[in-house]
Structures are given as structure tokens and as C-alpha cells.
Amino acid sequence: MVLKEEKLDRRSFLKGAAAVGGAAALTSLVGCDTEEPGGAATARPEWMPEFDEAADVVIIGYGGAGVCAAIEAYEQGASVIVFEKSPIADGGSTGCSSGNIHTAPKSDPQKWVEKIMRGSFDTVDQETVEKMVAHAMDTPDWFEKVNIPVVWGEMGTESVTRPASSSGRMTGYDGNEGRFLWAGLNQAAEDREIDIRLNTPVTDIIQNPFTKELVGVVVTEDGGKGAEKYIKANKGVVMACGGYGGSPERQYQYNHPGIYLWPWGTPYNTGDGFDFSIRAGADLWHLDGCEYSAVAFRLASEECGASVSTDATAGITPYNHIFVNRKGERFMNEAKSMNHDIESKPVEDFSSAESDFINLPFFMVFDQTMFDAKPLYIGSGRSNIINTYAGVWELCDWGPDNSKALSKGWIFQADTLEELAGKIKGTTPAKIAVNGIDAEGLKASVAAYNQYAAAGEDKDFGRRAQNMAPIETPPFYAIEMTVSNINTQGGARRDGDCQVIDTKGQKIGRFFSGGEFGSINGFVYVYGNIFEALTSGWVCGQNAAKLESWDPDNVY
Ligand SMILES: Cc1cc2nc3c(=O)[nH]c(=O)nc-3n(C[C@H](O)[C@H](O)[C@H](O)COP(=O)(O)OP(=O)(O)OC[C@H]3O[C@@H](n4cnc5c(N)ncnc54)[C@H](O)[C@@H]3O)c2cc1C
Incomplete structure (x- = not known):
């Protein structure tokens, strides 16, 4: 509705300007042909800036x-x-x-x-x-x-x-x-x-x-x-x-x-x-509507300003790894695809007692077999590999193997699981520093997982037999993971x-x-x-x- 008759005095204009959109409208006051008190109407209304183009x-x-x-x-x-x-x-x-x-x-x-x-x-x-x-x-x-x-x-x-x-x-x-x-x-x-x-x-x-x-x-x-x-x-x-x-x-x-x-x-x-x-x-x-996609490497993503994600959406290969929380506990089927997922998931499990998300930060723990197999991040922009902004625009120089990520401090390394637990660092969403995770919890989780891998049955989270391989060859490694989104x-x-x-x-x-x-x-x-x-x-x-x-x- 055009309010042709309505006249604005400066006071009501200022009120309106603030409601309309702050900076633009207010700046327009500075640039406009001001009206003399009681004078004739100006060519340009006060709310309208002098347009540049x-x-x-x-x-x-x-x-x-x-x-x-x-x-x-x-x-x-x-x-x-x-x-x-x-x-x-x-x-x-x-x-x-x-x-x-x-x-x-x-x-x-x-x-x-x-x-x-x-x-x-x-x-x-x-x-x-x-x-x-x-x-x-x-x-x-x-x-x-x-x-x-x-x-x-x-x-x-x-x-x-x-x-x-x-x-x-x-x-x-x-x-x-x-x-x-x-x-x-x-x-x-x-x-x-x-x-x-x-x-x-x-x-x-x-x-x-x-x-x-x-x-x-x-x-x-x-x-x-x-x-x-x-x-x-x-x-x-x-x-x-x-x-x-x-x-x-x-x-x-x-x-x-x-x-x-x-x-x-x-x-x-x-x-x-x-x-x-x-x-x-x-x-x-x-x-x-905010959809998940593959898990990503947190510190690398932070450096690049976009998700540096695992290329796989149905699990990371090889399979000598688990995800653990700060208690050293597994909390999900690590090979589950998060692609296009919208359901709430274990990474979001919240503890009212702790006022924090209990599974964040989370870490991938793996062994030398996996470290040697191939770079954890391959990048994208090549055929048959999932595209991402960081991949297509090559924002992350991971290198041909995992040694750069290790030297940058993205990957933690130790000869034993106990020692590794003490080296792991992260921060919870409530900004509490995690300096080391529970060593006993980690050792128990790896032992249980190795048994499941040998038996071909994950009794805790149903990870499929073909997606499990033991974590047994030292040194051992951990890297902080995070989650990505496809779209909102x-x-x-x-x-x-x-x-x-x-x-x-x-x-x-x-x-x-x-x-x-x-x-x-x-x-x-x-x-x-x-x-x-x-x-x-x-x-x-x-x-x-x-x-x-x-x-x-x-x-x-
Ligand atoms: C890796 C990936 C794979 C996907 N695969 C599929 C798929 O196969 N099929 C499918 O249907 N969907 C897919 N999606 C989702 C789909 O690609 C996007 O939802 C869709 O392309 C978004 O289009 P858009 O034009 O809305 O936004 P965009 O294409 O993102 O364009 C928005 C533009 O606005 C610019 N911009 C932002 N703010 C400002 C501002 N203030 N002033 C000026 N410019 C601004 C941005 O820089 C950007 O260039 C995928 C998404 C991702 C990330």
C-alpha cells in the first residue's frame, strides 16, 4: 500500500529508518537533500540514498x-x-x-x-x-x-x-x-x-x-x-x-x-x-533443514575455512580405526554413512549433568597399518571422488602421505595406547579444554573392537564385518574429527x-x-x-x- 498522503517528520523518519534497515536508511539521511524547516518538499525523500548506480x-x-x-x-x-x-x-x-x-x-x-x-x-x-x-x-x-x-x-x-x-x-x-x-x-x-x-x-x-x-x-x-x-x-x-x-x-x-x-x-x-x-x-x-555429510578433519578444516572431509561417505578405508570420545569410548558405527543425514546422531548426544555434548570432541584412533596405507585426505576435484569446496579449489595441501599432517600437529602419535591417550587434545563445544582422554577407556574400547573385528561381529554398534580391521600395529595415532554439512x-x-x-x-x-x-x-x-x-x-x-x-x- 502506497501511503501517498502520509507526511513524515524527521522524528518519525528516524524511527522508520531504524525499522527499515539501519545502515542504509540512516546513511541516506546524511546524503539526502535536506528540507528547510517549513520549506518545500525535496526532490528525493529523506529515506532514499543518493544512488551510485x-x-x-x-x-x-x-x-x-x-x-x-x-x-x-x-x-x-x-x-x-x-x-x-x-x-x-x-x-x-x-x-x-x-x-x-x-x-x-x-x-x-x-x-x-x-x-x-x-x-x-x-x-x-x-x-x-x-x-x-x-x-x-x-x-x-x-x-x-x-x-x-x-x-x-x-x-x-x-x-x-x-x-x-x-x-x-x-x-x-x-x-x-x-x-x-x-x-x-x-x-x-x-x-x-x-x-x-x-x-x-x-x-x-x-x-x-x-x-x-x-x-x-x-x-x-x-x-x-x-x-x-x-x-x-x-x-x-x-x-x-x-x-x-x-x-x-x-x-x-x-x-x-x-x-x-x-x-x-x-x-x-x-x-x-x-x-x-x-x-x-x-x-x-x-x-x-541442515544436512550432514562425511566426517572431516577438524584442524585441517579450520585452517582451510571449509570442510576437509574424508573422501568416503560410507566409511574411511582401510578399516583399522575407531572413533572415541573423551572417555575413550566408542559411540557409533564408524562406517555408517552420514551423507544426506538429517537425523540426530550420537555426536549430538547431550548430557544435562555436564551441560555439554558428551561425544564431542571426537577422535579417530588408528594404527601404523592405516597410517602407511594412504593419505587420510585425498582431496577431490577428480573423477569418482566427492566434490567439496576445499577439494575443488585445492585449499588443503595434505601431501602424498600423512607425514605433513603429523608434523603440523593435526595427528597425534605414540608407541602405546596409554601414551596416545595422554597426548590427545581438543576442545568441547562448551569450550572446555580436553588435555588427554581416558586411557583405560581407550584401551578397553580398542580391545573390545579388536575382538569384534576378529569375530566378524560388532556387538556394540553393528559395524559390518567387512568394515572392521584390527588396531594392533604400533605406533598408534589419533586425529580430531568433526562433522560437515552439504546444505541448509x-x-x-x-x-x-x-x-x-x-x-x-x-x-x-x-x-x-x-x-x-x-x-x-x-x-x-x-x-x-x-x-x-x-x-x-x-x-x-x-x-x-x-x-x-x-x-x-x-x-x-
Ligand atoms: C559438495 C556438494 C555436493 C552437492 N551435490 C548436490 C547434487 O548433486 N544435487 C543437488 O541437487 N544438490 C547438491 N548439493 C546442494 C546444491 O549444490 C546447493 O544447494 C545449490 O547448488 C545452492 O545453489 P544456490 O544458488 O542457492 O547457492 P550457491 O550456488 O552457493 O550460490 C550462492 C552465492 O552467493 C554468494 N553470496 C553469499 N552471500 C553474499 C552476499 N552477501 N553478497 C553477494 N554474494 C553473496 C556466495 O558466495 C555464492 O557464490 C550439493 C552441495 C554440496 C556442497
């Missing part, structure tokens, strides 16, 4: 959703600027993903609607899901329209919670992984000479305090260290800035207090969309037009959202995340580009 459609984030939004808005004849936080066009999590584009079962879209509804436990209204499935049906045609060569297959129809099989591959590139998908998408944007500003995070939104429409964004140059610039969005703003896998703080607040799942995806996805959405008055949803689904609620919805169920004008942030997947991703990013991306771009430009002379 303008484009019809302004896009936050150059990943899967952002690139499709940009291409479609461009195809619709709109001028476009994309702002990307990363200094390189890495494609965000899309660019380091496994690249499986799950396609709609064209034969039975209704079944897909049902699966999404079921996998979301009724957190999404049917109309939104139906619209998104209908858009998904059009996605192959959209790729054809914009001349991006993809070979599509069909998604299996039997899986309830997951896309059963994958399909969709960018032709003309060597492989079926996210980096090849990204190479094709990036090329299509480059061919169109779309204006992409790397190393330029969006740091705020600019909202009309009366209509609540988004009219622009604030960016901070030089990776957030440089000058602030005010960018006008004539038609709309597309929020395509990914999830919050790269933010410990947000995971602590929204998912697991104290437990950080290191991102398999880009560390630049720190959930900045929450700031924009909350300031704009958006409703939030799907914060519980939480963010701003959106409707089937990919428009952001406020807490009263109303659309927020000119504010569109695509991709993983505020995914329509309510819990697990049934509507494949990449497919959603691509589909919601082009829908955002189209719907934003089709709007009439707002009129700066008529903004009260």
Missing part, C-alpha cells in the same frame, strides 16, 4: 540461482548487475557440488508434489509446491530457450524422501559434476556480457518504508572492506546468496548450539540473506512466484528469492537443491524483469 534487476550472489536469474532477466531485456561476495567466479556451492540436476518425473508431476509435501511435513502450502513443480517442468525448455546445452534424463519416482536417481548433464564439458555444470552456466553469462561484480558483497537492502518494496541494495567494495555504494534496483532485487553452511554462529543459533558442521560448500555462504530478510520483514522457514534449507519464506513473503503472508514488493536460502524443501531435499536453484533462479529473473520500474518521483 542503477540496474533493472539487481542480483545478490553469483551461484546456481543467481546465474539463471541473471540470464533470464537479461533475456527479458532488463539491465542486470550481479554482486558476488567471493573474489573468484567459483559458482558458490553449485560450482563445487556433485552436479546432479534432479529432473521432474514428467509423467507424474502430482506424485512429485506429494513427495515434496510429505518430505516437508506440511510446512509448505500445496499451491507453492504445485507452482514450483510446474516451473520445474519448464526448466528443460528454459535451458533450450537460452541455448544452454543440457542432456536431461528422468528422475526415479519411487523414492519418498530423496530424488531417487539423478540426471541432467551439461554437454560440451568433460564430466557430470558441479564444476562442469558451473562452467557451462558461467560461460552462458559471459557470452551475454552480464555485469558481474566479484569481491563485492551486498551488505544491506534499501526498502521503501511506506510500500515496503525493495528499491535497491548497499554493497561494500573490496570484499567488504572498501567503500559502500548504493545500487538502485529499478524493477527488483533477487536474493540468491545461498545457505548458511559457512556460518558457525547461525548454525549455533538455528540448528545445533555449539556444534558447527563445516561446509562442503562455499564458505562465503554465511546466511547474509537472513539479515536482508529480517530487515525487510520476511517470514522465515525451514531452519531445521532455512531462509525467507517464498511463494510459487519466488517472491518473498512477510510475516502476515503478504508478498514483499520487488523482493525475489531463489536457491538454497529459504528452499521450498521443508526438511530433506526432495526437490533437488540444484534443480531448485536453477528453476527458482530463472523464475526470479523473469518475474523481476517483467515488473514496471518504480517511479522515484512517486515514492511516498
